[in-house]
Amino acid sequence: MSAQVLLADDDVELGAMLKEYLEREGFGVTVVHDGEAAARAALSGSHQIVVLDVMMPKLDGVEALRRIRESSRVPVIMLTARGDDVDRIVGLELGADDYVPKPCTPRELAARLRAILRRTQPASHPTSSAGPLEVGALVLWPEKRKAQSRGHELELTSIEFNILEVLMRNAGRLVSKSEISEQALGRPLARFDRSIDVHMSSIRQKLGDAAKLIRTVRGLGYHLAKE
C-alpha cells in the first residue's frame, strides 16, 4: 500500500504538478488549497504524512499545524520560505517534524517524505533488539513507538521519539547533532540548522525532571547519562 500524503499549498498549478510527480514516485496524494481544509483533512486520520505550505489563505500553515497538533501526532513537513528562519523555528516549536525550504525540487520533497516516513512508521522499522530500551526512569518501546518516563506515557511527535531513541541507544556516549540528524531525520545536518536544538528543547519539556539526564555539549551534541 502506498503512503498517503496530504499536500496543502495555495498554488493550484504547483499542487497539481507535485501531485503528478509524487504519484509517479509511488505516493498517494491529496491536494488541498487552504489551511482550514488542510487541518480538517489531516485530522481525518487517512494520511501518513502532511506537507503544509506556510503561506496559505484562510488559515496559514502555522495555524493549521497548531490545530493539527491539538489532537494528532501525524508527521508534518512545513514548506517555508527560503531564508525565513522565524517561520521555520515557530513551526518546529509547534511540533512540525521537519521543514523543506521553498522553492524546492520535487525530488528533494519526495526524498524528505520518504526519510520521515521510513523513520516514523512502526511497521517499516525493523529493530534489532525486540525488548524495550531502558535508561534510568526512561523506557522506550521502538516497535510500539511508545515511551514512558517514571511510568508516565510521553506525548512525543514522531521525530522527537526518533531523537530520544537515538539518544537512548547511545546512552552514556556523546551523540553529535549530525548523527542525530542522520538517524532521526534521515538527512545530513545543514549549516546553521537549529532544528535538532528546537526538537531537543521540546523533548526536555516533555520529559520533566528526567530531562536532567540529557546534557548539552555546546557545539558538539548531546549526552544522555546512563543512570
Added chain:
Amino acid sequence: MGRLFWKIFLAFWLALVAAAVSTGTIVWLQHGAADAAPKDFAAGPRGGMDMAAAMLRDDGVEALRGWMQHRRHPAPIYVVDEAGRDVLGRAVPAAALARAREIVRRRGEGFRARSVVGPGGERYLLFAPQPPGMRLPPRPLLEPWQLIAIGLVTSLVFSATLAWYLARPIRSLRSAFDGVAAGRLETRVSPKIGSRRDEIADLGRDFDRMAGQLQSLIDAQRRLLHDVSHELRSPLARLHAAIGLARQDPRKLEPSFERIEREAARLDELVGEVLTLARLEGGTAPGPQETVDLADLVANIAADARFEAEAAGRKVSLKSAEQVPVRGRAELLHRAVENVVRNAVKHSFPGTTVEIRLAAAGERALLSVTDRGPGIAPGEAERIFEPFYRGAAAPGGFGLGLAIAQGAIAAHGGSISAANAEGGGLCVQIELPLAKGAQARA
C-alpha cells in the same frame, strides 16, 4: 554634559560676573562721592560741638551758657558736669548720657561726645544725643566677602540651569539622530521635549515628522521586497516541479517545456513590473515629456481591449471627447490606462459591458472606467492600489497593475480612485491636469 553646555554655561556666567563687577565698581565709586558729601553737611551738630568745646575750654562755662542760650534752632548739645548736671539745668536723658560716657571711654574724642576741661580745670562732658528720626547708617547685614560669595554661587547656579535648559533638548535630539542613523527608525524625541514651545521644540517635532516619513517609506520598501521575493518563489517552485516531471518521465518533455516557458515568461513579466513600479516610486520614470492626446490613447486601448473582451463574451464601450491633450510620458500613461481597462475587463461578468468615458472639465481631464463585476468590499478602495494586493476573486496576475497605474498617474500630477458603481461593479476614476495652452475639444 556636552561641550555646548559648558560653552553656554561659561559664556553666561562670565557675562554675569562681568556685569556684577562693573556694576559694583560704579556703585562703589558713586558711594565714595556720596560719602564725601556729608562731611560738609555735618557742619550742623559737629560744628556746634567744636564751637561749644572751644568756648568752654577758653572762656569758661558762663560764656558757653550765654552762647548756647542764643543759638537759633540749635541741635541740642548737652554739657554735663562731673555730677551729671546740665549747665543749662535741662533734664538729661539718662540713656543718652550713659552712651556718651561709653563713647568717650572707648574712643576718646568723638563726633557725638567729647570730654572737655574748662579754664578752671573742671571736667565737662559734651554730647549731642541722636535726634529722633535720624539714625546712623545701619551696619550692613553681610560682610562684603559674603556678598561676593552669594553672588558667585547664584550666578553659577543660574548659568548652569540656563545652559542645561538649552543644551538638554539638543542632546536628546542628538541621541535621536544617533538612533535613526543606527537604523532605529521608531526613535522619537517628542516624549523628551514634552510641552516645551520654542524653536528647539519645533526642531524636535520636525525631526519626528522626518523619522515617521522615513519609517513608513522604509516599511513600504521592506514590504515590497518581501512581497516580491514571495511572488518570485511561486513561478520558481513551478519551474522546479516542471523540470522534475520532465526528468521523471521523458514523454512529458514537451508539456514540461511549455510550462517552463510559461513560468519563465511570468518571471520576466513580474520582474519588469516590479522595476517599473520601483522607477515610478523613485521618480525616475522613462520616456520623454510630450503633449499626449488622451482621447487618441484611450481609443487605442479601448480597441485592443474590445478585441480581447469579445473573445471572452464581454463588450467594451467608449464615450470620448474629441481631443484631450495632457502633458506627460505617452508610454506610462498608456500603461496606466491599459492596466485599469484590462482590470475592468477581467473582473466584469460575461455578457456585460465595460464603459469607458473620457471628458475634459475646466483644467482637468476626467476618465472613468466602469465594469459590471463583483465590485469591492468596503475598505478595499484604498488597498486595491497597493502593490501585490489581490482581491478575493482576482484570478491570476500579480496585483501590480493598479499600483503601477496609481504611480504613473501620480507622476503626472493626477489622481486615481475607485468606488463601487451604482448598479454593481467597480468604477475607477482618473483625473489628470490638461496640458497648458493646448485646447480640448468636445
